[in-house]
Amino acid sequence: MIWDVHTHLSGVPGDTPEDRLARLLEFADRMGIERLCVSMGMNWSHDPPPDDLRRQNDEVLRAVTRWPKRAFGFVYLNPNHIEVSLAELDRCLRDGPMVGVKLWVARHCNTPELDPMVRRATELKAVILQHTYIKTTGNLPGESTPMELAELARRHPDATFICGHTGANWEMGIRAIRDCKNVYADLCGSDPTAGYTEMAVRELGATRVLYGSDAGGRSFASQLAKVLGADIPESAKKLILGENLKRILMPMLKLKGIKL
Amino acid sequence: MNARNTNEPAPDPSQEGNSASTGAMLLPSFGGVRGGFSRRTFLMTTGMAAVAVGGIAFVEGRAAQSSLKPKPISIGLVDTNVALGRWPFRRLPLDDTPGLVARLQKLGVTQCWAGSFAGLLHRDIAGVNARLVEECRKHGRGLLVPFGSVNPMLPDWEEDLGRCHAQYKMPGIRLHPNYHGYKLDAPVFVRLLHLARANGLVVQIAVSMEDERMHHALARVADVDLSLLPALIKDSDAPRLVLLNWYRAVKGDLLKSLADTGNAWFDVATVEGVGGIANVLTQIPASRVVFGSHAPFFYYESAWLKLAESALSQEQTRAICADNARRVWSHS
Numbered sequence: 360m361i362w363d364v365h366t367h368l369s370g371v372p373g374d375t376p377e378d379r380l381a382r383l384l385e386f387a388d389r390m391g392i393e394r395l396c397v398s399m400g401m402n403w404s405h406d407p408p409p410d411d412l413r414r415q416n417d418e419v420l421r422a423v424t425r426w427p428k429r430a431f432g433f434v435y436l437n438p439n440h441i442e443v444s445l446a447e448l449d450r451c452l453r454d455g456p457m458v459g460v461k462l463w464v465a466r467h468c469n470t471p472e473l474d475p476m477v478r479r480a481t482e483l484k485a486v487i488l489q490h491t492y493i494k495t496t497g498n499l500p501g502e503s504t505p506m507e508l509a510e511l512a513r514r515h516p517d518a519t520f521i522c523g524h525t526g527a528n529w530e531m532g533i534r535a536i537r538d539c540k541n542v543y544a545d546l547c548g549s550d551p552t553a554g555y556t557e558m559a560v561r562e563l564g565a566t567r568v569l570y571g572s573d574a575g576g577r578s579f580a581s582q583l584a585k586v587l588g589a590d591i592p593e594s595a596k597k598l599i600l601g602e603n604l605k606r607i608l609m610p611m612l613k614l615k616g617i618k619l
Numbered sequence: 620m621n622a623r624n625t626n627e628p629a630p631d632p633s634q635e636g637n638s639a640s641t642g643a644m645l646l647p648s649f650g651g652v653r654g655g656f657s658r659r660t661f662l663m664t665t666g667m668a669a670v671a672v673g674g675i676a677f678v679e680g681r682a683a684q685s686s687l688k689p690k691p692i693s694i695g696l697v698d699t700n701v702a703l704g705r706w707p708f709r710r711l712p713l714d715d716t717p718g719l720v721a722r723l724q725k726l727g728v729t730q731c732w733a734g735s736f737a738g739l740l741h742r743d744i745a746g747v748n749a750r751l752v753e754e755c756r757k758h759g760r761g762l763l764v765p766f767g768s769v770n771p772m773l774p775d776w777e778e779d780l781g782r783c784h785a786q787y788k789m790p791g792i793r794l795h796p797n798y799h800g801y802k803l804d805a806p807v808f809v810r811l812l813h814l815a816r817a818n819g820l821v822v823q824i825a826v827s828m829e830d831e832r833m834h835h836a837l838a839r840v841a842d843v844d845l846s847l848l849p850a851l852i853k854d855s856d857a858p859r860l861v862l863l864n865w866y867r868a869v870k871g872d873l874l875k876s877l878a879d880t881g882n883a884w885f886d887v888a889t890v891e892g893v894g895g896i897a898n899v900l901t902q903i904p905a906s907r908v909v910f911g912s913h914a915p916f917f918y919y920e921s922a923w924l925k926l927a928e929s930a931l932s933q934e935q936t937r938a939i940c941a942d943n944a945r946r947v948w949s950h951s
Contacts, residue, residue, distance in 0.1 A: 363879055367820055370893065371893055378673060382893070384891065386893040386894055389927060389928055389930075390924070390927070390928055399654065480757065492832075494832040494833075495831070495833060495834045495835070495836055495839060496831060496839075498830050509766060527830075527832065527833060528832075528833050530709065549833070550833070550889070550917065551829050551917045551918045551920075551921040552829075552831070552833075552916060552917060552918075553711050553712050553713065553914070553915055553916060553917060554709060554710070554711055554712055557712060574892075574893045575893045576892060577890070577891055577893075578890075578892055578893060578894075578921075578924075578925055579893060579926040580890050580924035580925040580927065581891060581895075581921040583920075583924055583927060584917075584918040584919075584920035584921035584923075584924055585918060587918075587920050587924070588918030588920035588921070589712075589918070590712050592676055601732075
């Protein structure tokens with residue numbers, strides 16, 4: 360069972376969200392990937408205004424509604440628009456089919472403005488996928504690091520966070536989240552540098568590591584290689600490829616009556 | 620040239636939930652309990668069936684559904700992008716040559732063009748190349764072909780190049796212009812190309828070794844700027860160039876103009892995006908693309924799995940996996 364925690368409707372051809380998810384699923388099928396978590400729309404902006412935020416979520420809703428047994432939607436929120444984001448959380452997740460939250464680069468995630476969104480998502484049993492990067496060349500103005508996510512996670516010990524990309528500079532990212540048991544490492548969206556998954560399993564334990572691709576911008580294949588090529592036990596690979604994600608999504612899936 | 624899967628049907632929503640979980644016989648099986656791309660799908664999408672018919676050994680394997688170990692065997696794969704030794708900034712799981720060779724053999728590689736990580740920073744390049752040759756001889760099991768490093772910013776670099784050719788009988792050399800501190804418009808680089816051609820050497824240029832965003836803060840090295848290269852290699856007296864790890868640095872017109880020279884080939888190690896290799900083939904012919912893994916810096920499985928992800932024809936697969944590299948070598 361392979362579940363991909365991190366995919367998008369960008370970087371893949373198609374005029375509509377449905378077309379794009381169809382294309383993603385073709386590639387996923389080739390690689391044996393059963394389910395995709397999808398977030399953000401066909402065109403992105405770093406700090407989407409309310410209309411754009413709703414448009415992007417609408418596109419994901421269209422796509423995942425077409426393939427409810429193959430794709431899960433994550434609602435995209437912007438901490439620079441708290442009230443709108445809380446309303447989107449209700450619309451797309453509480454009252455809609457989405458199962459998780461996606462936060463990108465609009466605002467550093469350690470700022471207190473995120474707290475109401477995290478509290479509400481946790482009440483709804485939603486996991487929160489926060490993009491993180493540590494770029495030697497310099498992060499975007501609002502781009503979070505794993506160190507900042509760790510701050511947020513310590514303020515919200517009951518919430519479940521997924522550290523998107525694990526900072527990409529993974530030797531630092533893994534260390535940053537090591538003592539936060541409510542933070543999971545998402546392997547996606549960086550080059551398939553050898554040793555990444557071995558270190559994640561050694562320092563975090565296999566139960567806290569998740570396979571993700573960041574497709575369509577990234578290849579499913581190059582990111583799968585991080586797990587399949589790693590020198591770790593097969594039991595750990597199974598956890599990382601799907602069992603961990605299934606476990607942390609299960610409270611939400613049960614709540615929504617989603618049968619697997 | 621591949622039209623990038625345009626004839627493939629879109630998934631049928633009425634069949635959702637089935638396509639990734641039919642659990643058919645698996646060739647390279649990674650799917651575990653329910654997933655895995657089926658052997659049949661793999662053969663169809665990569666053209667491996669015809670490769671097998673064509674006589675290249677390709678041992679079918681039915682992987683246990685519970686197994687997550689890759690089980691491709693042999694397709695006569697030539698890997699043009701491997702490096703031996705230690706990466707300066709971390710230990711890599713396969714940075715011991717015997718371990719690396721065992722893994723590559725297991726995964727079906729029959730020949731590796733091997734450079735040296737030490738070639739990036741060491742000044743005693745002659746020593747680096749001597750050790751590379753010895754390592755390949757001692758542990759290579761006939762798999763490793765040494766590609767010596769040449770740094771034209773060092774005094775008497777011509778002697779290093781000459782030894783690669785005359786003493787070690789190497790088919791080619793590997794260059795790191797960014798780590799060695801020269802641009803491709805430097806006269807010494809033009810002279811190096813001339814000497815390489817005169818000695819019949821393939822020239823590999825490692826455009827990058829690591830995503831620039833991930834570099835150690837004290838060792839930031841920009842990707843090699845290839846914008847001047849087409850003009851340098853457009854003539855028939857240019858050497859054959861294999862560009863490694865080029866994908867982030869070479870786009871659009873530059874990619875096409877390099878390919879149009881007829882003297883440049885491109886490896887697949889850093890090619891990204893869903894169906895990435897097929898996307899590249901919409902821009903340049905398959906005859907210009909060679910297999911390269913960038914192992915052990917990258918997980919070897921990345922390059923290998925990308926072949927499966929793209930729906931390549933049998934001719935494209937055969938060309939990329941082996942024929943193009945053999946042609947590059949044979950014409951050097």
